[in-house]
Amino acid sequence: MRYSKVLIPTLREEPAEAEVVSHKLMLRAGMIRKLAAGVYNYLPLGLRVIRKVEQIIREEMDRSGALEVLMPWVQPAELWEESGRWEDYGKELLRFQDRHERWFCLGPTHEEVITDIVRKDVRSYRQLPLNLYQIQTKFRDEIRPRFGLMRGREFGMKDAYSFDADEQGAEESYRVMFDTYCRIFARCGLKFRAVEAETGPIGGSFSHEFMVLAETGEDIVVSCDSCDYAANLEKAEIERSKTPNKEKAKPKPLELVSTPGMKTVEEVCGFLKVKPQSLVKTLIYQGDSGPIAALVRGDHEINETKLRRLVGCERLELASEEVIEQVSGAPLGFAGPVGLKMRLIADQGIEDMVNFVTGANKADAHLVNVNLGRDFQVEELSDVRVAREGDPCPRCEGKLLFNRGIEVGHVFKLGTKYSKALKATYLDEQGTERLIIMGCYGIGVGRTAAAAIEQHHDDKGIIFPPALAPFQVLILPVNVKEERLSGVAENIHHSLEERGIEVLLDDRDERPGVKFKDADLIGIPLRVTLGNRFIKEGVIELKWRWSEEIDLVREEDMVDEVLKRLKSIKEGGDDEHS
RNA sequence: CGGGGCGUAGCGCAGUCUGGUAGCGCAUCUGCUUUGGGAGCAGGAGGUCGGCCGUUCAAAUCGGCUCGCCCCGACCA
Known part of the structure; x- marks a missing residue:
């Protein structure tokens, strides 16, 4: 694709509205633009990244046996009244009336709708287990949207719901989703931790939050310095002192x-x-x-x-x-x-x-x-207090550490809360009617992209993990008026596109400085630079965005070399550059 | 919802206190020069100063109301 034909409105200066790195960089790199508080336009570059995240999610969800569906964004009040949440949900639920003065809401989540689907069409244990998911826009009228895509009011989310006949099945469904989430976030090139979260009245360790570790995270991740215990602050347990203070001072009179x-x-x-x-x-x-x-x-x-x-x-x-x-x-x-x-x-x-x-x-x-x-x-x-850094770990002799994290995913065992309220039942082998046991599993799509940028950037701009990058390769002819440069750049561009590689050719008639700055800002992993050295020595430069190392490649070897490198990155895992 | 701040060209900002023809940098358009890290020169275009009402000979500037946005806090399946 040609840079001159794509809308990539990069900004030289930091927009005043942005506070955190990912938000600033997404605006500066021309990925997103704000339309209203917590509501964003996705420009071509931003959309490509969002689609990358969605595609990874889709592939892994499909691999896990889940089935993709699509539910409406607008939901009738009746369903919410049935579950009791029309009352309980509060102002985050954006409600409105149609021309007949019937009440609707914009879906902040889809438990009611999915349960309605299942109760209407699932009757027998033979149809279970079932895991249905969608990638949909959600709307939550947040009190204070902030940090760009990290906490928007309108945002893309993958939400999945599992339906099982019994507890064992529900636990298995939960475990499968847990593993699927680990694969998804690993493929996105993220450093993350799955932490225990509060489950409410259900109990057991049946809720985990997937946290991307980042300074700007809104949540606290509590973890042990010597074992793999990790929990959010609400859940984090504190071990009771094992060595009661024997040498207590003598009690004095009250x-x-x-x-x-x-x-x-x-x-x-x-x-x-x-x-x-x-x-x-x-x-x-x-x-x-x-x-x-x-x-x-x-x-x-x-x-x-x-x-x-x-x-x-x-x-x-x-x-x-x-x-x-x-x-x-x-x-x-x-x-x-x-x-x-x-x-x-x-x-x-x-x-x-x-x-x-x-x-x-x-x-x-x-x-x-x-x-x-x-x-x-x-x-x-x-133990009824909030944990503090240095408190004893509940699982071993270690001490608790605090880190900041961004919650990108949440897996949660729902039990029968919605199946009971909406009467989603099936008939078992004996012909007895039973409640379906549910689980729900969410991933914030935009938030995952934002979290990736929080984790992968430097002072010059974004350093996209290859799996999320809008393009894999950027070809940068230093001067397009120099025909030897632009001609070869065109050839490489064409050859790579033919091989299915996502390439961006910076064919703009801009000064080299401008092109290099934009290249660093938008963070495409592999940069192919054609300049003086090509004219003088016939060599082209090849450089990873995250490295200072420049390799020299001859024109005829370039396509193979690029393919080889992209392949090595794919196979070598996502840690290579981090 | 409470507290604080901001709204002036596409972006970043000055001007507001002390009323008097709306400015700067970047971006943008034209021409020439320039081409390895956000170029130079010359010329041009772009604003009902968030909106409404008021005070005044005169309002970006003073007063009232209103809308929007940002930050802190409270809230948060």
Whole structure:
């Protein structure tokens, strides 16, 4: 393809609207343009990259036995009312009415529709298992779209849904998708980790997020420094200290101290001249069946998901000030475990603490030298706080490390949530009607492309992994007015295209500097440069985008050499250049 | 939704405080020169200064309203 015939509007300067590298580079390389907040146009170069990602996904999904379908973007409200999500989904669901004033929404996901397909046409165990997928545009009216394709409102997504007759089958379907995802992201040339994610009330390790490690990631990946444990921050477990502090200081007598107006941990610590580590926070929560108090060390954070799971609540939120006053007898900021008559859950981290500070359940007062066991008892001592870097690994003796990551994929066992709500059932061998067990599996297409750029770039521009590059080869004649250069460039271009190679010929009458800058910016893996050395010595330069090394090749050998190199890259795996 | 910021040529920005004929760099168009890392010279085109209402002899500039965008936070199958 000729550069002069393609629309590749590169930008010399950084667009003011972009914050992260991938967004800046996609705009500068002329891949995308914004149409509205979180809504983008895909220009020729950008679309080619998106199609590459989609094709890899499609091939691997097909290989796994999944079947491609296509569901509508516009969905009727009735289905969502049936699943209960018309109520539950919130403002992210963009709703509108047609001319008959019937309600519809733009699909943010397709569980309802796919379940509807299956319930209508799947009757027998003989038709199971089934895995249906699509690559579709989704719309989620995000509160704050940002970072270009990384968090758009409209975005391309591959979503797959598995349907199985029993638990074993569902687990197998899950495992197959897990492996398929690993292959997809490896083929995309990404460094990624599959991390355990929170599963909600279902339990078990049946949810994994696929995270691409990158500085600009919005999520935290918690991993162990010595084993392969990895989880997201919400899920990350903390091992209970195996060596309880035997040499504890002697408990001192309990003492009530006046702390006028000192509500926060910082205020109390400053006032009493103690460290946050010597303080225990008491948080009052409102659960399904009444208030619950949670204790955590002053410098730790409660993990509400862990707490909710432990106490077995559907809903759990911080109690209002009125409730706090009512149950603790003191205003917000002065609650403490001593004498508190309600469910008391403590983080295991307070087990080792001696002579700590807590609220006194009395306005403007705290207790010092409080001790667990002597002054109060708890219902449970467990892991209910948010993990921190350096915490002990739950699986081995190692310590937890924190990294930033971009969530590009998620595999999730749904169970029977939708099959129950929408009555998707089948008849088993005995003729008994049973609920179908479902799983869902998503990949953000644009986000995967953005993540690849986050991982593969330098200060000059994008360094595309070959599998995602919009073209494999860029031919750059330094001066197109020099006929010896442009003629040979044309020949090579033609020969490579004939062999099915994606080649871009920079036939623009631009100065060499401009062409080199654009070449580096758009990041095509292999560059063929024709310049003075060809005129003088008859040699053509060949260079990988990620390397400084330049090899000299004669015209007659060029096509074979390019083919050889592209082949070696394909076979050599994707790490060669990273 | 709360806080902060921005809207002036395709892009990046100055001008706004202190009202008086709308500017700079890059890009773009024409011509000549130039051709290995974002060229030089000459000439040209491009704007209802986000929109509406108001104040004023006069508004990009002052006031009110409104729309859009960006950042931080809260939220998030």
